[in-house]
Amino acid sequence: VTDEAPVVDLVQRLAIADLHDAWHVLDIQERVEGFRALSHSEGEEFFSELPTADQIALVEALAPAERRLWLRMLAPDDAADLLQHASEERRCELIAMLDEPVRREVNTLLAYAEDDAGGLMSTRYARVRPEMTVDEAILYLRRQANQRLETIYYGYVLDNRQKLLGVMSFRDLFQAKGASLVRDVMHTDVITIPEEMDQEAVGRLFAQHDLVALPVVDAEGRMKGIVTVDDIVDVVQEEATEDIQKIGGTEALDAPYLEVGAREMLKKRAGWLVVLFLGEMLTATAMAYYQEEIQKVVVLSTFIPLIISSGGNSGSQASTLVIRALALGEVKLRDWWHVMHREIAMGLMLGCILASIGFVRIIVWQSISERVHGKEHSLYGDHWLLIATTVSCSLIGVVLWGTLSGSMLPLLLRRLGLDPASACAPFVATLVDVTGLIIYFTFASIFLAAQLSGAS
Amino acid sequence: VTDEAPVVDLVQRLAIADLHDAWHVLDIQERVEGFRALSHSEGEEFFSELPTADQIALVEALAPAERRLWLRMLAPDDAADLLQHASEERRCELIAMLDEPVRREVNTLLAYAEDDAGGLMSTRYARVRPEMTVDEAILYLRRQANQRLETIYYGYVLDNRQKLLGVMSFRDLFQAKGASLVRDVMHTDVITIPEEMDQEAVGRLFAQHDLVALPVVDAEGRMKGIVTVDDIVDVVQEEATEDIQKIGGTEALDAPYLEVGAREMLKKRAGWLVVLFLGEMLTATAMAYYQEEIQKVVVLSTFIPLIISSGGNSGSQASTLVIRALALGEVKLRDWWHVMHREIAMGLMLGCILASIGFVRIIVWQSISERVHGKEHSLYGDHWLLIATTVSCSLIGVVLWGTLSGSMLPLLLRRLGLDPASACAPFVATLVDVTGLIIYFTFASIFLAAQLSGAS
Numbered sequence: 001v002t003d004e005a006p007v008v009d010l011v012q013r014l015a016i017a018d019l020h021d022a023w024h025v026l027d028i029q030e031r032v033e034g035f036r037a038l039s040h041s042e043g044e045e046f047f048s049e050l051p052t053a054d055q056i057a058l059v060e061a062l063a064p065a066e067r068r069l070w071l072r073m074l075a076p077d078d079a080a081d082l083l084q085h086a087s088e089e090r091r092c093e094l095i096a097m098l099d100e101p102v103r104r105e106v107n108t109l110l111a112y113a114e115d116d117a118g119g120l121m122s123t124r125y126a127r128v129r130p131e132m133t134v135d136e137a138i139l140y141l142r143r144q145a146n147q148r149l150e151t152i153y154y155g156y157v158l159d160n161r162q163k164l165l166g167v168m169s170f171r172d173l174f175q176a177k178g179a180s181l182v183r184d185v186m187h188t189d190v191i192t193i194p195e196e197m198d199q200e201a202v203g204r205l206f207a208q209h210d211l212v213a214l215p216v217v218d219a220e221g222r223m224k225g226i227v228t229v230d231d232i233v234d235v236v237q238e239e240a241t242e243d244i245q246k247i248g249g250t251e252a253l254d255a256p257y258l259e260v261g262a263r264e265m266l267k268k269r270a271g272w273l274v275v276l277f278l279g280e281m282l283t284a285t286a287m288a289y290y291q292e293e294i295q296k297v298v299v300l301s302t303f304i305p306l307i308i309s310s311g312g313n314s315g316s317q318a319s320t321l322v323i324r325a326l327a328l329g330e331v332k333l334r335d336w337w338h339v340m341h342r343e344i345a346m347g348l349m350l351g352c353i354l355a356s357i358g359f360v361r362i363i364v365w366q367s368i369s370e371r372v373h374g375k376e377h378s379l380y381g382d383h384w385l386l387i388a389t390t391v392s393c394s395l396i397g398v399v400l401w402g403t404l405s406g407s408m409l410p411l412l413l414r415r416l417g418l419d420p421a422s423a424c425a426p427f428v429a430t431l432v433d434v435t436g437l438i439i440y441f442t443f444a445s446i447f448l449a450a451q452l453s454g455a456s
Numbered sequence: 457v458t459d460e461a462p463v464v465d466l467v468q469r470l471a472i473a474d475l476h477d478a479w480h481v482l483d484i485q486e487r488v489e490g491f492r493a494l495s496h497s498e499g500e501e502f503f504s505e506l507p508t509a510d511q512i513a514l515v516e517a518l519a520p521a522e523r524r525l526w527l528r529m530l531a532p533d534d535a536a537d538l539l540q541h542a543s544e545e546r547r548c549e550l551i552a553m554l555d556e557p558v559r560r561e562v563n564t565l566l567a568y569a570e571d572d573a574g575g576l577m578s579t580r581y582a583r584v585r586p587e588m589t590v591d592e593a594i595l596y597l598r599r600q601a602n603q604r605l606e607t608i609y610y611g612y613v614l615d616n617r618q619k620l621l622g623v624m625s626f627r628d629l630f631q632a633k634g635a636s637l638v639r640d641v642m643h644t645d646v647i648t649i650p651e652e653m654d655q656e657a658v659g660r661l662f663a664q665h666d667l668v669a670l671p672v673v674d675a676e677g678r679m680k681g682i683v684t685v686d687d688i689v690d691v692v693q694e695e696a697t698e699d700i701q702k703i704g705g706t707e708a709l710d711a712p713y714l715e716v717g718a719r720e721m722l723k724k725r726a727g728w729l730v731v732l733f734l735g736e737m738l739t740a741t742a743m744a745y746y747q748e749e750i751q752k753v754v755v756l757s758t759f760i761p762l763i764i765s766s767g768g769n770s771g772s773q774a775s776t777l778v779i780r781a782l783a784l785g786e787v788k789l790r791d792w793w794h795v796m797h798r799e800i801a802m803g804l805m806l807g808c809i810l811a812s813i814g815f816v817r818i819i820v821w822q823s824i825s826e827r828v829h830g831k832e833h834s835l836y837g838d839h840w841l842l843i844a845t846t847v848s849c850s851l852i853g854v855v856l857w858g859t860l861s862g863s864m865l866p867l868l869l870r871r872l873g874l875d876p877a878s879a880c881a882p883f884v885a886t887l888v889d890v891t892g893l894i895i896y897f898t899f900a901s902i903f904l905a906a907q908l909s910g911a912s
Contacts, residue, residue: 174598240699244703265798265802270809305764429768430765
């Protein structure tokens with residue numbers, strides 16, 4: 001039997017893999033057919049790996065008898081996740097299909113917000129009592145294992161009022177002397193998760209402590225459930241995706257790229273793009289003020305894209321670094337002073353580097369141009385040194401301002417209770433574009449005062 | 457004892473938390489002192505949660521006797537991680553401090569690249585033999601538990617040649633009849649990780665399958681070790697951070713924001729910023745060609761920032777969406793045709809939306825301006841309709857081009873075997889800036905041909 005098994009597995013794996021690959025191009029009826037063609041165990045595996053939105057669509061497209069079957073297959077926390085995504089009227093109908101004890105658990109879990117620790121947790125954990133012996137505890141856990149527990153890596157020691165007293169890992173139990181009491185060998189320094197903790201914070205806790213499961217407790221220290229690390233991998237992945245999409249200037253898609261409908265996709269992208277476009281219109285307004293300057297020294301206009309993009313690039317660097325550091329908890333709000341200090345220094349240095357390159361570039365182009373066209377008709381004309389100075393000073397100003405506003409805006413957003421990632425990077429770019437123009441033409445009016453005031 | 461324990465824990469937790477908070481402002485000597493002030497168990501917890509770079513620095517600053525103590529405390533896979541980050545000469549010295557069996561394991565692990573599955577894995581897993589009974593297996597595992605196993609959630613069934621035959625979870629063992637043979641009750645459809653699989657792919661595998669541990673096997677199916685999900689949370693977090701930083705236009709920092717030295721930080725940020733600056737210089741070159749056009753219709757210059765930033769924003773939207781979809785495995789290289797199709801449609805629609813807003817904006821401003829200054833001296837003069845048409849057509853062209861190049865460049869980079877995230881988003885912005893200017897002035901030369909050809 002053992003020798004043949006891998007072949008059967010391979011065929012099974014292929015069938016699932018095929019359906020998986022074709023999934024996003026199939027319509028709902030084809031999906032149902034493909035799904036029905038799977039064996040029961042294949043179907044179980046396939047179903048459990050589908051995104052929740054697809055699970056619902058599939059369940060809703062099945063015949064009522066099948067629907068009941070697949071719903072009952074789910075662990076209570078997965079069922080609750082699924083029901084959370086179903087429409088209001090569907091939800092009641094689906095809940096009615098569950099068995100009584102599962103229904104009660106699912107209803108409890110539905111009471112939590114999906115992004116809270118409570119929404120992530122499972123209520124199926126292994127309990128032991130403090131006055132048991134180790135041998136009794138092992139036997140007791142062995143009996144509980146039959147009830148489809150989420151994890152049995154830890155036994156949680158609870159008193160009569162469900163208060164969490166301590167925890168014992170399986171390894172602890174196996175290593176302890178059989179006759180000793182659980183209360184004497186349990187760990188009492190338990191890291192717990194408050195039930196309303198945000199899932200991003202829960203993810204950080206797991207990343208920091210390298211644990212397999214953490215207990216969720218209420219304000220009185222009563223055990224409510226456990227969160228297991230396998231659910232956390234998804235959470236961490238999901239939160240990072242949201243942040244990346246927001247940094248790129250879209251709303252979070254909340255679904256795989258190829259599976260988002262065209263209308264939905266357009267809505268999520270057009271929204272921010274229009275907001276940013278309206279912001280950028282201020283550049284046209286600003287530019288209108290400087291038309292006369294451009295008319296007089298038209299060469300000034302050639303550096304506009306260079307100046308504003310340098311500000312934008314340095315701003316998005318600073319803002320993404322700070323957004324990520326905030327998300328990982330590496331930087332806290334109280335560090336703002338430290339961050340500002342650091343970014344001012346960084347902005348000055350980066351600005352000076354770019355300014356030097358820009359200065360050299362203008363000198364080189366000018367000397368080539370002089371040799372070809374003669375001094376009078378050269379690229380930057382007589383006042384090339386003043387132009388080079390204007391551009392260099394503007395670069396320092398713009399990069400410094402970009403770095404500073406890029407690093408401070410995420411902190412400000414967090415301070416206001418908003419999500420620092422929300423379109424922050426492109427927002428900074430837009431802000432820096434407008435102010436960059438003002439900085440540039442201000443320096444121009446200083447260094448090129450004579451040229452700009454002369455009659456045109 | 458139980459009643460007092462939480463108070464002691466709280467004090468302990470505070471001491472660790474204080475040191476943790478102050479860590480980044482302490483110099484190495486202060487860090488050593490703070491670390492020494494912790495109790496042994498506190499120290500153990502604190503040490504294990506430090507980033508690897510800090511662990512090395514701390515270990516190197518300790519006295520040799522202490523150093524030996526802390527090194528021996530580490531699990532072999534953590535020790536291997538630490539040694540990988542130590543300097544070449546230090547490494548041999550530190551390895552010599554380990555006990556013989558651990559040393560052998562660490563040397564095996566050091567042979568793998570850090571980012572491979574082999575570099576993530578632990579060699580301390582629980583083995584059972586196919587011919588054991590379930591009761592024997594439980595007893596046997598209970599004995600193995602004393603050897604500081606990484607996980608004992610699964611027992612791996614190996615034959616004489618270390619080939620992986622199947623797996624049994626603890627729950628399976630506890631549920632099975634005590635007298636049945638392991639070979640008859642084990643699962644044979646095991647998901648395995650090839651030893652050279654990239655850690656990002658390993659992360660996706662865990663996210664998809666919701667498992668606690670996966671076995672690593674070589675090409676012949678021989679078991680080499682296990683990867684546990686608690687290490688995967690870090691991997692997923694780390695990979696997302698790298699991608700976010702690259703999308704923001706920096707090299708990956710590889711350390712917490714506040715802990716990166718100023719010189720290191722400047723190097724990682726200045727590099728890309730200079731590359732992008734050199735790229736943006738092409739805009740100045742392009743603009744130099746259009747000086748005459750600007751001189752004749754100076755109002756054209758006022759829309760330059762608006763046009764190029766719209767291209768940049770739509771490009772960075774498209775590129776971040778595709779980069780993330782590639783990283784999550786939602787989009788594969790072979791989907792390029794599908795993606796291109798979709799992004800062309802998206803680019804056209806987004807372009808039309810922005811173009812309409814731009815058109816309306818020019819009409820509104822113009823009519824206000826006409827009312828205030830009279831037709832002749834109004835903002836866009838006689839040919840305002842031609843200008844509005846030029847701007848709108850350019851917006852469609854630029855947004856379409858931004859969306860298209862933004863979505864295709866990550867796929868191209870992946871095709872060339874490069875990292876799609878590497879400065880892709882700002883690269884796209886720079887590319888789009890230069891081409892955006894060309895698109896704009898090309899449309900201008902079409903619609904404003906009469907105005908541009910007239911003598912100035």
